[in-house]
Amino acid sequence: MVLRIVEAEVCGDSCIRVAFNDGTIKVVSLRGILDGPVFEPLQERDFFARMELDPICGTVVWPNGADFAPEALRDLAAIEGLLDASNS
Template structure:
């Protein structure tokens, strides 16, 4: 598995009233040849086709559905990763979710969206 960097937030640099500072993936289940059903740490869940992100040499082996199915959720980085070292940022994955799939009528999925815009603008 590839190495990941862990960022920490302090009380002085953490935004309030929005989604968590760092988006994490809590659970993932295979939902199709290149799709995962994901649950994020802000309570949002969706089934996402990841093919648009499988670009470049590290992701090429994952275009085989059998290789793609070998994903895990890294317990430290809390994102989806594969045995060959490939991983995807939760923010990149979330950006693939169509706005109409967002739950609760709030574009950024916060109980009271303070930003008024989609945090994951495409």
């Protein structure tokens, strides 16, 4: 199965909640990876809030063309989970 995002919402500064077509739901912080000319505008709260779901590609996008693949978001959520677990 090709992984796709079926629902997405902004849930904080540089943070999104995504639901995947495999039934998993993750909250992902993008704060540490918003570098470079395409992603720097996403550091602004108002611009970040303009995120939309691209139903054709099954990913999240912003007006400047910035996007993240569903696999990248799932992997980032897993890494964040491992870091949280190691801090417990």
